Amino acid sequence: MFIKGKGTSDTQAPSTPTNLAASNIESTSLTLNWKASTDNVGIAGYDVFQGSTNLGTATGTSFDVTGLTKNTSYSFYVRAKDFSDNTSGNSNTVNVTTTDGPNPGAEPCAASTTQNSTLHITNVSFGSIDNSSTNAAYNDFTTISTSLTAGQATGLTVTLNNNSWTFNAVGVWIDWNNNGDFTNAGEKVYSRFGAAPYSANITPPSVAVSNTSLRMRVRVGYGSEAKITPCGTDTYLGEVEDYTVIVGGGTPTPTCNDGIQNGNETGVDCGGSCPACPVDVTYCSATGNDGPExxxxxxxxxxxxxxxxxxxxxxxxxxxxxxxxxxxxxxxxxxxxxxxxxxxxxxxxxxxxxxxxxxxxxxxxxxxxxxxxxxxxxxxxxxxxxxxxxxxxxxxxxxxxxxxxxxxxxxxxxxxxxxxxxxxxxxGGSSRVKGNFVENKLLLYPNPFEETVTIDVSKLDSDVFTMYVYDILGKELMHKYYKKKPGKIVLGNEIKTAGNYFVKIQTKTKIETGRLIKL
Missing domain, CATH: 2.60.40.10 (Immunoglobulins)
Incomplete structure (x- = not known):
């Protein structure tokens, strides 16, 4: 084993990394990959540069770049280093332009109002959603969801505290393609400028992303039809509420790494034609019998x-x-x-x-x-x-x-x-692999748990991800989008009943899953 600084005189630099290329190019992120360097002792890592700025060190031959600006050009190169700080020459430079639009699954635009007590939403009824609420500038009800079927109509009704006002402006949008905005064709699913009723039948299009949580936004404003817009702060009357819809139909072919239980699986991505599901570890009984010890x-x-x-x-x-x-x-x-x-x-x-x-x-x-x-x-x-x-x-x-x-x-x-x-x-030890569950990226403890469980995501390769929690039947209980990796996430009230659950962490390139047991 080579230890830096222990009497070594290594002066040989690593070979230059080659074949640098960019992939997974989105509006604010991308992935760099390259061919490994060689060294007489060993490669300690690769410094990744954006122009003259050192973005960090990769221990492998890939690096996720985040925090970029959409529709902007960037240049990248990498340089290898060994354990004696000898550095290689620069790799080839790759020039990349980010896309013009949000990433799939990105957090949608902000929306709120300032005078919501006079005119606001009192109930939204849509499929299994039947939610009554009090006024707020913005209400995040994305933990409340309904399942829809592609091509099949479902009735929607929005009720306001002042339904009879003739200058009410009501709009509803669903992000069918899950790209983080409501601007695509067919994503404004309802609008009305006038007095109630505010009702319609909504039919998911065949192109809607299936088996994924999609954002539905409901907005009420007052004064003109121009108030029917999904984004921004309205300084007059109204309110905004967000919900979740999940579209079935057109279901993709089940795989053993899609993060949901489907096909002939007996658990999430395990059992059936997939690798065997993890077997819960149990321990032998032990009793000390008598004291005083x-x-x-x-x-x-x-x-x-x-x-x-x-x-x-x-x-x-x-x-x-x-x-x-x-x-x-x-x-x-x-x-x-x-x-x-x-x-x-x-x-x-x-x-x-x-x-x-x-x-x-x-x-x-x-x-x-x-x-x-x-x-x-x-x-x-x-x-x-x-x-x-x-x-x-x-x-x-x-x-x-x-x-x-x-x-x-x-x-x-x-x-x-x-x-x-x-x-x-x-x-920091070896991967615990049982079936398709890899726990070196996602640590869950204590597990089993009684009140709260901690999900350590500090080793994820990406800062941006969405977390989902499912019950043993694959029903989604919650999801949350993170723009920056929080390190540790604590769940408690989100899981109320004893049983087996699954947590899925989805980045733009990978899915990590783990099993939770509530006692």
């Missing part, structure tokens, strides 16, 4: 939990989690109560680093060093090969040193002691 405090990787003995000799603290990085060591301290001051009691720790549901593999069990009769310490090395994601840490205090099994087996089970379980989230 008990664990009173655990400190490890962000965990600092004090507890009293559970009468069963086992406590489930898996809703409490710590975060570790593969290849790094962390100090574990366990405080106990023991028999006759704890002198004869032993403390053990078990970790399921490969997430296979047991603690039987090399490097998964530890005996803590007693620094006092009631305290045990040990430095726990996290293997570089540890699987990314949520796994189990099990702790045990036992009076008899031969009774140190991580599970109840019927032989040498713990007679005097206590077990506690916790969740450990591993980062």
């Amino acid at each position: 008990e664990i009173t405090n655990v400190t490890f990787a962000g965990i600092n939990n004090s507890s009293v003995r559970n009468a069963t000799g086992y406590d489930n603290f898996t809703t409490i989690s710590g975060n570790v990085n593969a290849g790094t060591s962390y100090n574990l301290r366990v405080d106990i109560v023991g028999y006759n001051g704890g002198a004869a009691d032993e403390i053990y720790a078990f970790f399921d680093w490969n997430i296979d549901g047991d603690f039987a593999d090399a490097g998964e069990s530890f005996a803590l060093t007693k620094t006092t009769n009631l305290v045990g310490d040990i430095s726990v090395p996290v293997p570089q090969t540890a699987k990314n994601g949520s796994t189990r840490m099990r702790l045990l205090v036992s009076y008899y040193d031969v009774e140190k099994n991580p599970c109840d087996t019927g032989t040498n089970d713990v007679r005097f002691g206590e077990y506690e379980d916790y969740t450990i989230v591993v980062n």
Whole structure:
């Protein structure tokens, strides 16, 4: 292994990267790809330049460029570097002009009003949507949705607090092609300047994007027909509300990476003709039976939990989690109560680093060093090969040193002691692949969860993405568009009922999925 600065005299520069090209060119983003360089020691990365500006370093041979301006020309080149900071020559320069329009799935234009108490929307009825509301400058009801069928009409009715006014202006738009605007032909699905009724039958066109959340905007204004516009702030009377519609019909051929359950799949992108669905990891039972042995405090990787003995000799603290990085060591301290001051009691720790549901593999069990009769310490090395994601840490205090099994087996089970379980989230290790679920880009913890679950998206390759949550049957529960990667997303009230759920993160080039279990 080469370590920078440890007596090396490497002066040989990497070869120049070649075949730089741009793809996935949108209005504000694009992807650069190139052919890898070679080096006598190894390539540390590639610096990516936009003109004379260094945009960052790529460890592979692709780089997502974001934050561009639509209909604008840019020039890019890349340069390789090795671990001694020797740099290659510049690659070929690629000249690119971004497109003139929003990206597919982009956030639509802003719209609001300033005087909404006098004239506003009181109800929208459309398919399964039947939403009554109070006035606001803008109401985001995109968590409320209805399913439509391409070519089949569905009745729409909009009700206002002052339906009889003859200068009311009402408009409804649906972004059928999911490109982030309402300007394409047929996307203004209803308009009326005059008194109520405000009703129509809406038929999704055959070109509507199917099985995807599409934005519907409802707007009321007052005074002229010119008020019927989907964007901008109206400084007079009115209100704006947004909803979600999903169009069926013309369904695309199911694939094993489209992020939804379709075809003969038994889960999202798994089962049937796709790779097998992940099997939920379960762990063996463990009971400490009798006391006085008990664990009173655990400190490890962000965990600092004090507890009293559970009468069963086992406590489930898996809703409490710590975060570790593969290849790094962390100090574990366990405080106990023991028999006759704890002198004869032993403390053990078990970790399921490969997430296979047991603690039987090399490097998964530890005996803590007693620094006092009631305290045990040990430095726990996290293997570089540890699987990314949520796994189990099990702790045990036992009076008899031969009774140190991580599970109840019927032989040498713990007679005097206590077990506690916790969740450990591993980062920077090997990919955990089960079926089509890859968890090195999307970390979910604690999982299973009771109240809230954290979705760590910090390792996504793109800042811009849309997050979807589905139930086990593939029904969409929510979606949200992010213009900038937030790092961590916490879900709570969005998932109300115990069961299995799926989260999908969709960028312009990739889909990441993961399974959630609410207890």
